[in-house]
Amino acid sequence: MVLASKSVAMSRTMFTRSLYQLQNLSRSNGLSLHSSSTNFKHAVLAAFQPLLHSRPYANNPQPAASASSVDQAELAKFAAIAESWWDAEGPFKPLHVMNPTRLTFIRSTLCRHFGKDPFSARPFEGLKFIDVGCGGGILSEPLARMGASVTGIDAVEKNIKIAQVHADLDPVASSIEYRCTTAENLVEEQMKFDAVIALEVIEHVANPDGFCKSLSALTKPHGATIISTINRSMRAYATAIVAAEYILHWLPKGTHQWSSFLTPEELVLTLQRASISVEEMAGFAYDPLTGQWSLTDDISVNFIAFGIKNSE
Amino acid sequence: MVCLCYAKEKEVPLSLSCSIVRGDMSRFIATRRLASNIFVSKSATRTFCNDAPSKLNDVPHGSQFNKELEDEQGFTNDIPQYDIAIVGGGMVGMALACSLASMPLTKQLSIAIIDSNPALTNGSSIKKDDPPDPRVSTVTPATISLFKGIGAWQYVEQHRHAYFDRMQVWDYTGFGYTRYNARDADKDVLGCVVENKVLHKSLLSCLQIHLTDGNKTEQNKDFKKTIYPTRLSSMSLPTRSSVSAAGASQSKSLANLAKLELSDGTNLYAKLVVSFNVGADGSKSHVRELAGIKTTGWNYSQSAVICTVEHSAENFCAWQRFLPAGPIALLPIGDNFSNIVWTMSPKEASNHKIMSEDDFVKAVNHALDFGYGPHPESQVFGSGVLSSFFRPDVTSSANEGFELPPKVVKVASQRMAFPLSLMHANQYASKRVVLIGDAAHTVHPLAGQGVNMGYGDAASLSNVIADGVAVGSDIGTWHGSYVQVTLLKKYEADRKTANITMMAVLDGFQKAYSVDFGPLNILRAAAFNGANVFAPLKKNIISYASGERRLPFLS
Numbered sequence: 001m002v003l004a005s006k007s008v009a010m011s012r013t014m015f016t017r018s019l020y021q022l023q024n025l026s027r028s029n030g031l032s033l034h035s036s037s038t039n040f041k042h043a044v045l046a047a048f049q050p051l052l053h054s055r056p057y058a059n060n061p062q063p064a065a066s067a068s069s070v071d072q073a074e075l076a077k078f079a080a081i082a083e084s085w086w087d088a089e090g091p092f093k094p095l096h097v098m099n100p101t102r103l104t105f106i107r108s109t110l111c112r113h114f115g116k117d118p119f120s121a122r123p124f125e126g127l128k129f130i131d132v133g134c135g136g137g138i139l140s141e142p143l144a145r146m147g148a149s150v151t152g153i154d155a156v157e158k159n160i161k162i163a164q165v166h167a168d169l170d171p172v173a174s175s176i177e178y179r180c181t182t183a184e185n186l187v188e189e190q191m192k193f194d195a196v197i198a199l200e201v202i203e204h205v206a207n208p209d210g211f212c213k214s215l216s217a218l219t220k221p222h223g224a225t226i227i228s229t230i231n232r233s234m235r236a237y238a239t240a241i242v243a244a245e246y247i248l249h250w251l252p253k254g255t256h257q258w259s260s261f262l263t264p265e266e267l268v269l270t271l272q273r274a275s276i277s278v279e280e281m282a283g284f285a286y287d288p289l290t291g292q293w294s295l296t297d298d299i300s301v302n303f304i305a306f307g308i309k310n311s312e
Numbered sequence: 313m314v315c316l317c318y319a320k321e322k323e324v325p326l327s328l329s330c331s332i333v334r335g336d337m338s339r340f341i342a343t344r345r346l347a348s349n350i351f352v353s354k355s356a357t358r359t360f361c362n363d364a365p366s367k368l369n370d371v372p373h374g375s376q377f378n379k380e381l382e383d384e385q386g387f388t389n390d391i392p393q394y395d396i397a398i399v400g401g402g403m404v405g406m407a408l409a410c411s412l413a414s415m416p417l418t419k420q421l422s423i424a425i426i427d428s429n430p431a432l433t434n435g436s437s438i439k440k441d442d443p444p445d446p447r448v449s450t451v452t453p454a455t456i457s458l459f460k461g462i463g464a465w466q467y468v469e470q471h472r473h474a475y476f477d478r479m480q481v482w483d484y485t486g487f488g489y490t491r492y493n494a495r496d497a498d499k500d501v502l503g504c505v506v507e508n509k510v511l512h513k514s515l516l517s518c519l520q521i522h523l524t525d526g527n528k529t530e531q532n533k534d535f536k537k538t539i540y541p542t543r544l545s546s547m548s549l550p551t552r553s554s555v556s557a558a559g560a561s562q563s564k565s566l567a568n569l570a571k572l573e574l575s576d577g578t579n580l581y582a583k584l585v586v587s588f589n590v591g592a593d594g595s596k597s598h599v600r601e602l603a604g605i606k607t608t609g610w611n612y613s614q615s616a617v618i619c620t621v622e623h624s625a626e627n628f629c630a631w632q633r634f635l636p637a638g639p640i641a642l643l644p645i646g647d648n649f650s651n652i653v654w655t656m657s658p659k660e661a662s663n664h665k666i667m668s669e670d671d672f673v674k675a676v677n678h679a680l681d682f683g684y685g686p687h688p689e690s691q692v693f694g695s696g697v698l699s700s701f702f703r704p705d706v707t708s709s710a711n712e713g714f715e716l717p718p719k720v721v722k723v724a725s726q727r728m729a730f731p732l733s734l735m736h737a738n739q740y741a742s743k744r745v746v747l748i749g750d751a752a753h754t755v756h757p758l759a760g761q762g763v764n765m766g767y768g769d770a771a772s773l774s775n776v777i778a779d780g781v782a783v784g785s786d787i788g789t790w791h792g793s794y795v796q797v798t799l800l801k802k803y804e805a806d807r808k809t810a811n812i813t814m815m816a817v818l819d820g821f822q823k824a825y826s827v828d829f830g831p832l833n834i835l836r837a838a839a840f841n842g843a844n845v846f847a848p849l850k851k852n853i854i855s856y857a858s859g860e861r862r863l864p865f866l867s
Contacts, residue, residue, distance in 0.1 A: 103783035119416035121781050142784025169568040170786055 085136035085162050096138065098284065101293040102199060102304065103142055105282055106226055109306040110195055113224050122147030127194040130218060132183050133201035137163030141173040143197075151177045151193070153186065183214040195224040199304070203229045203261050208270050216274035221311040225276050228284075228304035232261035236301045264299050276307040392538075393581040394424040395787060396777075397572055399544050399599050400588035401427030403449070403508060404749035404766035406515035407458070408586060409537060411774035413522040414462040417781045418774060424580055426540045426572070431512065433541050438471055438513055443724040444645045446618045446652075447508045449763040450630070456504060458771050459514070463521070467514035468506055474644040475501045476630045480715060483634035486686035489714050502630070505643045505651065508763075542576040547585065547602045549743045570744040584744055584787050586773070587751040588766070600737060603745040609735030612756060614638050615661035616732055617654045620645065620725035621676065623718045631717040633680060640679050642717050649724060652676060655756075661729040669723045680717045688714055732756055736815060740769075740808060741800035748773055753811050761814055769807050776803040 108118065116123035125147035131140045134152030136159060144150045154160050160180040167173040183198075196219045198211075205211040212227075219225050230236050237258050262270070268278045283299040286292075396412070398405045409425060412418040425432070451459070459465040479502055482489035494502045519537065548571045569581040587599030600607070614637070621642075627650050631642040638655025645651045654676070656664065664672060681687075735754045740747050749766030779802075780787050 100779075100783040100785070107782060121417050121420050141786070145784035145786065173786075 086138070086166050098293045099138055099142070101284060101295060102139070102228065105295055105304050105306070106143075106197065107146065109226070109280055110224055113306075113308065114194070120147075124148035128192075129195045129197060130186070130191075130193040132196065132198035132215065134163060134178065135159050137166055137173070137176065137178070139197065139199060140176050140178075141167065141170065144173050144176050145170075148195075149175065149177075151179065151191075153179050153181050153183070155180065155182055183211070183218060187214050187217040191218060192220045193218055193223065194220055195226065197226045199226070199228040201229075202227055202267070208262060208266075209273065212270045212274040212276070216271075216276050216309060219276070219309040221309055223309050225271070225307045225309060226304065227267065227271070227307075228302065229267065230261050230302055231300055232258060232263050232266075233300045236261060239301065264303055264305070267305055271305070271307050275310040277310060278305050278307040280306045391566075391579050391581060392424070393422075393566075393569070394538075395421040395582070396584045396586060397424045397426060397570070397580065397582035398586045398588065399426050399572075400751070401425040401429060401432050401539065402588050402749070403511050403515065403763065404770050405586070405588035406512060406519065407462070407464075407767055408588070408748060408770040408774055410462040410464055410515050410518045410522070411458070411770055412777065413519060413537070415774065415778050417778040419522075421777075421781075421787075423537045424540060424582065425537065426542065426544055426574060428541055428543050430541070431509070432516065432539050438509060440472070443622075444472060444620045444649050444651065445507045445509055446620050446725045446728055448505050448643065448645055448651045449508055449511060450503045450505050450643060451511070451767075452503050452761075452764045453499060453501065455764050455767045458767050462515075462518060464514045464518035467517045468504075468510060471507075471510040471514070472646040473504055473506045473510065474628075474646040475504045476628060476644050477501050478629040479632070480629060480717075481632045481634075482688050482714065484636060484683075484685035486688050489688040491714075505630075505645050507645070540574055540576075540578060540580075542574045542578065544572055544598050545575040546573045547571065547599060548573075549603065549745065582744075584746065584777075586746050586748060588749045599745060600747055600751050603742050605742055605745070605747065606738045607735050608738060609733055609754070612732040612734065613658065614655050614732045615658045615729050617652070617656065617661050617664050617727055617729045619652050619672075619723055619727040621650050621652055621673070621720040622722040622724045623648050623650060624721050625718060627718050629715075629717070631680065635679060635684050640676070642680060642720075650718075650720070652720075654679070655732065658729075658731060665727045665729045672723055672727065673720050676720045680720075687716070734815065736812065740804040746773060746800055746803065752807075753815065755815050765811050765814060768810060769803075772806045773803050776800070776806070 107123070110116070110127075111118040111123050114124075114127060123146060124143065127148050129143050129148040129150050131137075131143065131150060131152045134140050134154050137152055140150045140152040140163065152160075152163055154163070157180045160178045163176075163178045167176050167178070196215045198215060202208050202211060215225055215227075230240060241258050264281060271278055281299055282304055283296045284293050284302040284304070285296040285298060286302075287294070398409055401409075405425065405427070409423055412421055412423065456465060459468060477494035477500065479492040480489060481492070492502060494500055522537075550568050550570070566581055569583055570585045572580050572582060572585065574580070585599055585603075616638075626646075626648055627642070627644040630644065633640050635656075637657055637660065640652070640654040643651045643653070654664070664675065667675070733754060734756060737747050737752045740752050748769035750762070752769065753762075753765060755762045755765070777787055
């Protein structure tokens, strides 16, 4: 792999940067960071979502704090951040806007795979899902409402706290088990899940091969794996790097490393080596006029893949 | 345009000024708050269906969270929690409940309907021999398919209803007229006139069937609907500070919901509050005021007089004539009855309300015949040539001559008068609150579109909620979820354009006819004749008025 040595160093600097942004968020109660952003800016931010929350392989995992050891002042601070994480009109708006589209793909592929009724309100009842790189829990909560028993993991402890505080607002979501850990640690614990979901994570991982092997190890035989990322295409370079970093200065230069993006072919091969066969793929298209995302056949920028673990 | 109708359900003055409402309400709330503190133990919750007793205690697995709350966090059933609270169990509110109950993704939602109308709970039936109620709706084909979709149309058909496939619109100047025929737009009917109480009863029966089915089959077991026969007295919505202030996690999850206080002292929580209208207490949308949603609108300094009249033979056509003071419409309602909706100045309206029945019959016949001006000529502006040019089709209604509506022989109901206004809410959705129907918009009744706009809202909102359930959204969350932006806003975006367009068209009509000025009269007549003979335009007008979302002039 051309990118391996480079991206280890890169991801460390990116992690420091994202931590800085998070601190910024907490200082300003999350109101000032991107409050004047336009829709299009949000769209670009959506592409960089993981920079702001999930960095499972860039740092040593921190031990997850137990709920009882949290002091009230800290809790209040995280509650303030949690609200901006979850403020649908706030800086994370693009994630909220993109989320239903990602969930539509997840719902339809997993309902088909597990033979569940797509017209049921809670089709995933009885299934165990893991959300790798869960951030503030934007994906974990809807999955829990669809009936799945969800484990959300993130290497950034702050994100886990934010997710926990927010989940307390909805009794259904409070069943989610949030842990500050990495996929590797769970592999060591021999955890197994019906579906392993890692959205917008793999492009920030030092060793995609190892990451996919861990995801595969977490998946039960004949279980499902869903991964979304950004394509290493000219269009992705133009929109996500040149436009966002160098022309519009929405993000600091060097935020994203084009060479660490994976093409759909590479992703399929990487997953194949991890004994997961990709069954379905779709692209996400952003319409700047309506501000909405939709599923398309065009996988040249953002895309999502659904694969099945070989039963060996 | 088309025919007109009185789309209101309750006899509510339509132009109640907002300042009066606010003043009255704050006092009302203050007293009610006090009352609810005193009577908080008196919990008067009545279940909806007699053969399904005590729905409240029968916690369905769809509302599992209620149970979890009780079990894990020591909560009692004192304050019930619902997914959706519908404030105002009128036609549109009931249509929303039925629509949600009929869709697989939303049928498990727990719904509270808050309305003090006794018809919701007493199960009274409609007597077939009674003369028709003057409060009727002209439902468009789009609304009919909504009713068929939720399974309520079969009940409408068991009662009195009148389909019509022809319509004649003309004005008092004698220059022009338009006849619409369903076959111009390749349709069977232009619409159906149904009494509001029949529509309401049919939706109620439909909801009851869902309930009874729910007891029989495992699949629908989780269907949970409760009717609170009372009124909303106050509502508190979650704010950042209230959620942050709530300490423990269970009170936090409650602080994140809308809390409703009812006038009988009952309290309940809901994830989403839908307001149709409250109606009976005169404050038009209590919820809208409480949510701080502003409105735009004006009064028309016009009133409508409505009543049921009898002919000597059955009427099958909808008639509308524009008079100097406003339009008069005669709608078939079945048997030998028709419905009158007559718009005039408020002073004249009160005169027409109190005058003797004989005088009123004379006035109606005069207004629909030679009153105020001559009959239009059947062939003006060379319409014959034009029609054969644009559509050389002998069946076209353009070849139908002007006809006189049937004579009215008798008044068959009491006469009612109500002022007219236009109102549009600046927002349809806000924190955990969404407005549908009359709470979001009232229009001039001249084309009978008001209630159809409301049904369109109900259909759109239930689809949006189903979409939300499909992707695991917390319905109605504002701080915290994307539902607000992408789902409730989707509803708003979907309906606002449709409703504003319709309002503009109707308001334009009203304005065009509020001036009696020679050249304008001729222009109007030319427009009439153009609409009468130009088949594509006519087809578009009919499609638009039928509820197909296409602008009549832009397609």
